[in-house]
Amino acid sequence: MNKHDYDLFVIGGGSGGVRAGRLAAELGAKVAIAEEYRVGGTCVIRGCVPKKLLVYGSRYSSAFADARNFGWTSEDLRFDWPTLIGNVRREVDRLNGVYTRTLEKAGVRIILDRAVLEGPHTVRLANGAASISAKTILVATGGHPMIPKLRGSEHLISSNECFRLERLPASIAIVGAGYIGMEFASIFAGLGVKVTVLHRGDQVLRNFDADLRDGLAEAMRKRGIDIRTNTETAGIEKEDGGYRVHFKRGDSLHAGLVMAATGRLPNTMGLGLDKAGVDLGWNGHVVVDEFSRSSVDNIYAVGDVTDRVNLTPVAIHEATAFAETVFNDQATPVDYAMIPTAVFSDPEIGTVGLSEEAAREMGHVVDIYKIAFRPLKYTLAGRDEKMLMKLVVDMATDKVLGCHILGPDAAEIVQMAAIALKMGATKAQFDMTMALHPSASEELVTLRHKWQAPTPMAGSDAAA
Numbered sequence: 001m002n003k004h005d006y007d008l009f010v011i012g013g014g015s016g017g018v019r020a021g022r023l024a025a026e027l028g029a030k031v032a033i034a035e036e037y038r039v040g041g042t043c044v045i046r047g048c049v050p051k052k053l054l055v056y057g058s059r060y061s062s063a064f065a066d067a068r069n070f071g072w073t074s075e076d077l078r079f080d081w082p083t084l085i086g087n088v089r090r091e092v093d094r095l096n097g098v099y100t101r102t103l104e105k106a107g108v109r110i111i112l113d114r115a116v117l118e119g120p121h122t123v124r125l126a127n128g129a130a131s132i133s134a135k136t137i138l139v140a141t142g143g144h145p146m147i148p149k150l151r152g153s154e155h156l157i158s159s160n161e162c163f164r165l166e167r168l169p170a171s172i173a174i175v176g177a178g179y180i181g182m183e184f185a186s187i188f189a190g191l192g193v194k195v196t197v198l199h200r201g202d203q204v205l206r207n208f209d210a211d212l213r214d215g216l217a218e219a220m221r222k223r224g225i226d227i228r229t230n231t232e233t234a235g236i237e238k239e240d241g242g243y244r245v246h247f248k249r250g251d252s253l254h255a256g257l258v259m260a261a262t263g264r265l266p267n268t269m270g271l272g273l274d275k276a277g278v279d280l281g282w283n284g285h286v287v288v289d290e291f292s293r294s295s296v297d298n299i300y301a302v303g304d305v306t307d308r309v310n311l312t313p314v315a316i317h318e319a320t321a322f323a324e325t326v327f328n329d330q331a332t333p334v335d336y337a338m339i340p341t342a343v344f345s346d347p348e349i350g351t352v353g354l355s356e357e358a359a360r361e362m363g364h365v366v367d368i369y370k371i372a373f374r375p376l377k378y379t380l381a382g383r384d385e386k387m388l389m390k391l392v393v394d395m396a397t398d399k400v401l402g403c404h405i406l407g408p409d410a411a412e413i414v415q416m417a418a419i420a421l422k423m424g425a426t427k428a429q430f431d432m433t434m435a436l437h438p439s440a441s442e443e444l445v446t447l448r449h450k451w452q453a454p455t456p457m458a459g460s461d462a463a464a
């Protein structure tokens with residue numbers, strides 16, 4: 001007889017928890033999952049999915065502007081925020097239902113409650129009287145926005161609140177220039193809000209390739225977004241019609257809303273991990289080994305709560321590997337090399353592999369191939385914006401170590417390029433690949449010259 005109530009108890013019904021719970025149940029385990037907010041987690045409820053829908057919505061303003069030279073005129077263009085956000089919320093509700101039904105179909109018991117650990121095998125629910133025991137516990141509690149400790153920080157909203165706004169402000173100041181800050185800057189600007197990005201560093205998007213960082217900042221400024229680097233926020237004060245944001249150097253700015261996009265922290269506070277003897281890292285993340293096992297043998301953790309690579313596909317991969325390891329007897333580590341990622345700003349970024357700077361720091365001697373050109377569509381539209389493509393190539397092996405794109409559809413292009421890089425493709429193999437014409441991505445397989453000269457291709461400005 002099983003001495004525990006469940007084979008697996010999952011805390012957190014987000015990307016990682018749902019995948020792990022479903023797979024373990026399909027492999028025959030008796031599984032329960034506790035979710036304190038809504039099944040689907042950050043990605044589905046207040047992250048990737050609703051954000052991408054807002055990105056689509058915000059890009060119509062530039063699409064309408066670009067359409068004029070293609071012969072389209074539209075009188076009386078108006079934007080209605082309640083329509084967009086209402087439809088986004090309806091889609092989120094639908095997905096919440098899909099995730100819930102998927103778990104139920106697999107036989108997972110869903111408990112809509114907060115769960116905390118009481119010991120290595122015991123969990124207590126916030127609204128439950130008795131403790132629940134499980135042979136294995138998976139912590140998949142994700143993360144939450146980090147709100148900086150500033151004077152008046154109670155006035156700050158985070159990405160969470162952006163999905164709940166009843167009306168758009170006339171202006172917004174966004175503190176932080178990481179990917180979430182840059183994405184929301186583009187969303188708000190596209191919807192007609194005056195946007196100021198406040199960043200204490202000297203360029204946006206730390207850790208991305210320098211050409212992408214410079215290119216994005218320049219393009220967003222051209223689109224009217226005020227990006228202020230080397231600007232440290234000191235405090236926020238309520239004033240008529242919004243807030244006054246004070247900077248450390250003494251000046252200030254008025255904004256209708258102020259958003260913090262200053263990073264995220266793992267959800268481990270008050271989770272009882274100390275009672276179970278689980279080791280935590282410097283920012284409170286659960287420390288795990290290559291199989292996502294914590295310092296306690298039967299307690300595992302996946303996703304953002306482990307602060308490895310905080311992306312949905314990574315959480316899902318870790319969850320799949322966990323289920324294989326623990327419930328299918330196949331010890332499966334996760335391979336973190338060549339994870340593609342995007343910034344859904346406007347223009348957008350797609351990137352995979354090493355930045356030029358990281359490659360050099362790691363001791364690679366590299367050749368750089370890059371081109372900045374006006375995509376065909378922009379030539380007719382009259383949009384003065386360049387698309388950037390860059391390959392970082394290891395000189396010794398000819399392997400493509402990094403592929404970085406700024407411009408339309410960068411994310412879609414990089415997802416495909418990631419397959420080649422993952423397979424260890426060389427620059428010579430990129431060159432052997434026939435171009436698909438006319439497309440922007442054909443530039444990736446026609447980059448003949450190191451570093452400087454644009455390769456002439458018919459159908460883009462590079463041909464000029």
Ligand SMILES: Cc1cc2nc3c(=O)[nH]c(=O)nc-3n(C[C@H](O)[C@H](O)[C@H](O)COP(=O)(O)OP(=O)(O)OC[C@H]3O[C@@H](n4cnc5c(N)ncnc54)[C@H](O)[C@@H]3O)c2cc1C
Pocket residue numbers: 011012013014015016017034035036037038039040041042043044046047048049051113114115116140141142143159180267271302303304305310311312313315
């Ligand atoms: C604005 C935004 C945009 C993003 N965009 C992208 C993107 O474009 N692409 C991408 O790949 N990633 C994106 N991410 C990151 C992505 O959402 C996360 O990496 C992913 O959701 C992590 O999954 P997870 O399972 O670790 O945690 P989560 O999805 O956060 O799930 C954790 C769940 O645990 C629940 N929980 C926490 N504590 C408890 C408890 N004690 N008891 C019960 N339940 C609990 C929470 O309510 C939550 O539902 C974005 C994130 C944000 C915030």
